[in-house]
Amino acid sequence: MTAVVQATAPPTAPIAGTRRWRAALRRPMGLIGGGMLLVAVLTAIAAPLLAPYDPYAPVRVTIFDIFQAPSAAHPLGTDDGGKDVLSSLIYGARVSLIVGFSAATITTVVGGLIGIVAGYRGGRIGIGLMSITDFFLVIPEIALQIVIVAIAGQSLVNIILVIGLLGWATTARLVRSQTLSVRERKFVHRARAIGARDAHILRRHVVPAVLPLMIANTVLVISLAILSESTLAFIGLGDPTVISWGQMLNFAFNRGAISAGAWWALIPPGLAIVWVVLGTTLLGTALEDALNPRLKRHHLEKDRSVAVPRSRLPLERHVGGTPSTVLAVRDLAIEFDSPSGPLRAVDGVSFDLRRGETLGLVGESGCGKTTTILGLLRLLPPGGRIVGGSVRYGDDDLLQLDSAEMREVRWSRLSLVFQGAMNALNPVRPVGDQVAEAIRVHERGIGRRGASRRAGELLERVGIGRGRYGDYPHTYSGGMRQRAMIALALACRPDVVMADEPTTALDVMIQAQILELLAELGREMGMSVILVTHDLGVVAQTCDRVVVMYGGRVAEEADAARLFADPQHPYTQRLLASFPDIAHPERRLQGIPGSPPRLDDMPTGCPFHPRCPLAFERCPTEVPPPFDLGDGRRAACFLVEPDRG
């Protein structure tokens, strides 16, 4: 997966403070919302300058002044008191916004404090605080607001306090859950290990992480507060001494605007409320989208577009693959979208997989190993696209199949063992059922009973035991889950199993068990295995042949024995020199300086040349093709070019 992360990471830099704010405002939603709110705020500030009349000034009213239709003197007509509607509307922005901002501030401060304390402290205090919060959440707010305002009196301050103090519960919940997740982050553990006190951890780690979300939430709460104020004013519980949009609606409604046909007294304040509420909601939602990590979407999207020209021609080029070849990959090219254009993650990768063999796909993270096998299965993450090459399986080119045909092949013929077994198992279904389901989906005739019998046998075979058929994944240990994952992958007796770092997160002993199991099952069922790993020891112990990848290309391919005994590509040599060998603890290990190239910063020429100790003039300018060294051995390095003297 790392390759994919790297592929998509550079354009969307994570978390970096101001970037995200700017990103939020750059979205159309955020831009429009922010603009709408800004207009309202400026109107409120400049009210005395903008309003043609002062709505608070006492006027003498005659019957002819009431509900005057719009005219040059009164662009929006007059209301029931003969006052200019436009002026009231402009001054009303002040009250609505003051109520909105003040109430939202109270909500944020109270809810934020309670949320942070409840989330950070946890334990009894946390549970107690959250019980209070839950209590507030279920109270019908508007009803309580009406009661309190009716009792406490209809002043603007009371209205602000009531709205603010009844609305904090949602904020508290949100902040608490965010605090909880930050509290469990490793960098907070590290701060604690340094010896930092709670005050420091809160100030330096928790609050900065929670604050952006709180601000986004505050913006959303403003709109709710404005709505609440309008509601209260409309039902006659507003502050009678000030002009607000709700108040305007209330007066117009109660004093015959409808019977007088005075639409101008009703529609403008209504639209003003909609304007501000819509503006704040858009802005708040845009901010939340950009700042709330929980809302990020990520999942393996099925069958992304394959942009390979449709033809049955490329098959000819497979001539040369031996009859025992199960899978023949030729010139596979995969791109990822980025704001600066498509980035090449896999470039011209070719290899054959023979029947019954275990092929190791090795290289550092970000070299395109995972992307390659996800590409073969056409399971690239969003933004990824196969742009060239062919993958022959039997008589078909997998890249030419339509989605339905590909679904047939995937899993039943070519299956995948993921790295994180927990993520690949459905947490709410018993493991045995999941295996049985995989069998039934691909073997329609087998029936429920047959499938569950087979699933039981499989669980037995992978060392889990039938007894745990009905248990859920979370009751399994890490090693057991990986065994379950293998059972799932083998459910349909596939020809090819691709295992993506199947043992990386596991202890050595469990790793040994899993590798042994994979090898045994491979032999038993005559399967071919592609093992993606960065662990050269694992490769040496289990693989027949090895493909070394670097920078999205094949650097070297050889039999395992030859590769380890006599590596040809400098990258392979360096990789081997960095790997510890417990049989030779005296050997000093050497890392490879630098790191693998990023997709958006791919070197010219040979991708390895910036880190290569043996690079010479040709390397930065020419891309070395894979030179055939005989006996199925290839290396993409000018130093092994056969014609070189």
Add this chain to the structure above:
Amino acid sequence: MAEPVAVVRDVEVAFAGRRSLLDVLRFRPAPPIRAVDSVSFAVAPGEVLAIVGESGSGKTTTANLLLGLLPPSAGHVELDGRDVARLGRRELARLRRSVQMIFQDPYESLNPRMRVADVVAEPLRVHRVLGSDAEVRERVREALGEAGMTPVDAYLHRLPFELSGGQRQRVAIAAALALRPKLLVADEPVSMLDVSIRADILNLLRALADEHDIAVVMITHDLSTVAAYADRIAVMYLGRIVEQGEARAVLSDPQHPYTRALRSVVPVPDPAARRVPQVLSGEMPDPSRIPSGCRFHPRCPLAFDRCRVEDPPLFEAGPGHAAACLLVEGAPAAKDVRD
């Protein structure tokens, strides 16, 4: 050998386990879970001690003990010759400066919002060891230099996402070095890193021990990563140290059947040397259900009658080399080293 920096003596850490319904009905307290049980070891300045074990073996609990994040239920932890349990709050804070930790996951252990300079300065600010900002800046540069983040200026203002995994781990090491600790506890410092980078980080830790006389406790499940770097190795199984000794001796002549199995499953990067690894069946039992007798006997290929009933102490198997196995007791050099 110099005075040890840290001494752990017969330490036990027990947590209250889950009470089953039956326990509740019978008014029985929750059964204790012994995460660590009669563990003793010491680390000297400039020494690298590897604590090797699978997950659940108690190695991370041991790390937390050394950091003073966890009080032992029994036994003593001495840092710099002083018993941690007897120190006042202020003295403890001072002492804790001298023990710093390096975490497994450099992608997670750095706050993504903090710049490199702030990450490294954080321990200095937490402990207020240096007065002026200029001093802090100077120390930060020094620490980054020692951790190999050169040229320092190029990295000071970077955010973690702009760094590679290896560079992040170096920043974490620099932050640990800022307080000039006497003991570094590294919990799987390289297991999340690419193979190509591991060697550099391990070389760095070794150099810190050699050149700055820092004691390093490296916690890992992988014998191969410590083989070339550790002076001594302690192998833990289910809360106990089952074998300890000079790294060479433990690796070339493992005495405990568990160590032998652990040694044999390490993949060797040489297809010609493919051998049948001695894979143990099953997994380490739950620490709440420790087997009777020798805790390893249910998985031990060599277990015999006595193993089911007798809990073997560490027996000497050679100079400075001991293993908790009844088979070692039978050997001529054997004697109970705890006496």
